[in-house]
Amino acid sequence: MSMTPEQIRARRDELSSQIQNLKDQIEHVRIDFKHLQLECKHPGKISTNTWGRDPGGAHCPDCDKNW
Numbered sequence: 001m002s003m004t005p006e007q008i009r010a011r012r013d014e015l016s017s018q019i020q021n022l023k024d025q026i027e028h029v030r031i032d033f034k035h036l037q038l039e040c041k042h043p044g045k046i047s048t049n050t051w052g053r054d055p056g057g058a059h060c061p062d063c064d065k066n067w
Contacts, residue, residue: 037065 003011040063048057048066059066 037063039063040065 037060040060042058042060042062042065044062045058045060048059050057057067
């Protein structure tokens with residue numbers, strides 16, 4: 001059974017809406033993650049300085065921030 005052009009357009013719109021809703025949810029999670037990293041004081045940060053190639057580089061194993 002084939003879909004009519006109208007059914008295809010309606011399904012396309014439905015799927016596009018679902019994709020946009022998921023993108024919006026992902027963006028909210030990214031913002032929450034960034035807030036978590038801002039809240040963290042990075043007490044256990046680890047230097048990632050590799051033979052002077054990355055001066056000042058670090059990684060926090062608590063919040064997963066890299067800088």
